[in-house]
Amino acid sequence: MPNKQNKTKLFVLILLPIISLLTGCEFKDIDKNVFVSMIGIDKSDDEDKPYKLTLKLYVPTSSFKQSPKPEYSYITQNGETLSEAIRLMESYSDKELEFGHSKLIVIGEDLLEEKTNEIMDFLLRRPDIQMISWVAVGRPSAEEVVKMVPQGENAAYPALFNYFDDIGTESQFIVTTYLFDFRRRLKEEGIDPVLPIIEVKKKESHFEVNKSLVLMDKKAPYELSSLYTQTFNILTLNAPVADLVINEEGQYFVAKINSMDSRHKVNIKDTNKIEIEIEVSFAGYISESKNPLNPQDLTYYNQLLKQEAEEKYTEFFTEMINTGYDPIGFGLEYKSRTLHNQRMSNEEWEEAYKNAEIKMTINSELKSTGAIQ
Known part of the structure; x- marks a missing residue:
C-alpha cells in the first residue's frame, strides 16, 4: 500500500511541472x-x-x-x-x-x-x-x-x-x-x-x-463565348440541365436535356499522331417549337438533334485544338493511360494535339415532344 501511495505522489510531482509549461489558447471576442x-x-x-x-x-x-x-x-x-x-x-x-x-x-x-x-x-x-x-x-x-x-x-x-x-x-x-x-x-x-x-x-x-x-x-x-461555355459545361458534366436549339432541315425546336453523359479517350494512331474519341449521350424532351410536332416522328427529331450537336461540338473542339488550348484535359487523359517511359515529350504532345483527329459520337434520346394541354 505504501508503494502505491509513493507512486501516486511521484506521478503528481512529475505532472505538475509539465502542466505549468502548457499555454492556453488565445481568444479574441467576435x-x-x-x-x-x-x-x-x-x-x-x-x-x-x-x-x-x-x-x-x-x-x-x-x-x-x-x-x-x-x-x-x-x-x-x-x-x-x-x-x-x-x-x-x-x-x-x-x-x-x-x-x-x-x-x-x-x-x-x-x-x-x-x-x-x-x-x-x-x-x-x-x-x-x-x-x-x-x-x-x-x-x-x-x-x-x-x-x-x-x-x-x-x-x-x-x-x-x-x-x-x-x-x-x-x-x-x-x-x-x-x-x-x-x-x-x-x-x-x-x-x-x-x-x-x-x-x-x-x-x-x-x-x-x-x-x-x-x-x-x-x-x-x-x-x-456563351455557346462555347455552355458546350464546355455539358462536356464536363457541370451543367445539370441544358437547352439545345436545333435548326435543321426547316425544323426549329428546343430540346430540354435533363440527363447527359460525356466520355472521351485519346487513341495513339501512329508516332506523334493521335485520335480524340468523344462520346456524348443525351436524354430529354422537346420544350419549344416553332412548327407543329408529331410524336410519331421522334426518331427523326432525334436524328436532327444528333446532327446539330455533332456540328456544334466538333466546331468547339476544332477551335480548341487549332488554338492549342485544352480545357477538357485530353493531355491529362493521355498521361494517365500511358507509361511514363513511353510518353511523348511536352513539345511532341503539343504538336500532336494541334493535328489531332476528332471522332465524335452523339447518342440522343428524346422521350417526348412535350405536353400541350
Whole structure:
C-alpha cells in the first residue's frame, strides 16, 4: 500500500511541472473581428505598388429587422505585395480582418497574364483563406464587381454567391471554379483552367455570368463565348440541365436535356499522331417549337438533334485544338493511360494535339415532344 501511495505522489510531482509549461489558447471576442465577404485583386496604376486589393466587409447588425437591406463597407489599398496591402488595410480598422468567411475571389483581367502565379502563391499560403473559395474574373475590374450591390440582394448573403453555390440559379452558362481546382489545373500539365467572367451591368444594376476564360502558361487567355461555355459545361458534366436549339432541315425546336453523359479517350494512331474519341449521350424532351410536332416522328427529331450537336461540338473542339488550348484535359487523359517511359515529350504532345483527329459520337434520346394541354 505504501508503494502505491509513493507512486501516486511521484506521478503528481512529475505532472505538475509539465502542466505549468502548457499555454492556453488565445481568444479574441467576435466583436473584435470584421469578416471579409469578397476579395478583389486588380492591377494598380502605381508601378511601385502593382497590386490593388479591394475587400468587401460585412457590417454587423443585431438583427435582420434592424437592417433588412444589405450593408457593407469597403477597403481598397495598393501594395508592392498583397501582404503589404493587407497590412496597410489593418491600420484603417480597429478590428481584425477575418478571411475565413470569404467565399469569392475576383481577379482583374489585366493581372491574369502577368501575376497569376504570384497571386496563387499568396492565396494558397494564407491558412485563413478557404481552398473551396470560388475564383472568377472581374470585368471591367475586380473592384467594380466587389463593390456593386445589385437590386434585390438580401442582407448577410451577397447575391453573387447564388451564381456559384448550386442552391440558387442553375445555369448551363455558368462555370464554377474552386481555388483548389484552379491551382491543380495551373500546375498540372495536360489540362488548362477555366474561370467564369463576371460582368457588371451598371444600367440594369445586375451581374452577367455567361462567358469564361481559358488560361494557359505563356499564352494570352482565350475567351469562350456563351455557346462555347455552355458546350464546355455539358462536356464536363457541370451543367445539370441544358437547352439545345436545333435548326435543321426547316425544323426549329428546343430540346430540354435533363440527363447527359460525356466520355472521351485519346487513341495513339501512329508516332506523334493521335485520335480524340468523344462520346456524348443525351436524354430529354422537346420544350419549344416553332412548327407543329408529331410524336410519331421522334426518331427523326432525334436524328436532327444528333446532327446539330455533332456540328456544334466538333466546331468547339476544332477551335480548341487549332488554338492549342485544352480545357477538357485530353493531355491529362493521355498521361494517365500511358507509361511514363513511353510518353511523348511536352513539345511532341503539343504538336500532336494541334493535328489531332476528332471522332465524335452523339447518342440522343428524346422521350417526348412535350405536353400541350
